[in-house]
Amino acid sequence: MSRHEGSTGLRIDERWAFFIDLDGTLVELVGHPEHAELTAAGRRALTALEAGADSAVAVISGRSIASVDRLLEPLQLPVAGLHGTERRGADGQVHRAPPAAEELIARARLELGQLAAAHRGILLEDKGSALAVHYRGAQEMEPEIRALTERLAAESAGALEVQPGKRVYELRPAGFDKGRAVAAFLEEAPFAGRRPVCLGDDLTDEDAFRAVLERGGHAIKVGAGLTTAQWRLPDPAAVIAWLAGERVAYPADKEET
DSSP states (O other): OOOEEEEEEEOOOOTTTEEEOOOOTTTTSSSSGGGGGOHHHHHHHHHHHHHHTTTOEEEESOOHHHHHHHHTTTOOOOOGGGGTTEEEEEEEEEEEEOOOHHHHHHHHHHHHHHHHHTTOEEEEEESSSSSSEEETTGGGGGHHHHHHHHHHHTTTTTTTTEEEEEEEEEEETTTHHHHHHHHTTTSSTTTSOOOOEEEEEGGGGHHHHHHHHHOOOOEEEEEESSSSSSSEEEEEHOOOOOOOOHHBEETTTTTTO
């Protein structure tokens, strides 16, 4: 057990490599992704962390790289966007999924767009190479949305897959996830050789949690719910306080006191 973990919780160590989800982790979940905002405290904590950790800080998000950059501006970090479908390393090089699925995504865009147009409360978020159907405002539509996205994935002959999340189903190119993105970052400077730490709130983050745990790292679940993570923080405000060194994460199988 290191000096940064114990019965009272987990404290930050700037010698680690950090992989941080965005929506629901660094920023509060909102009805429309365009309305999300990073607080001033969050921006200060990230800026200080990047400097203290020798730039070994990456965002792993369901958003595109461009969307992450807009939200973090003027800070620009390494990013795994669209759950790893696109990834920008610390050297600025961007790696993208092969374009083979573009025609299938275009076809799916039409069907999912028709569904969203016909039902109030459904939002189709067009990410370019991925499509997210949010149903926070129409939760009774969940079975129909799940069935439609699963059918579109099945018709793609393995080129597309469905990723469920919090009140959302996402259709994206197959073979990419946040865990693989974390593994790729850990092969590169400045992440290589550091102990990996991941923070996330959603099902999509569990792949990243498993990746860091397999490498002897720490996984921190944000909010309630079953998880493979060993540690937990209650909300984005607590994440920002933890990143700033102002609080500890507590064991995931215990309630915070």
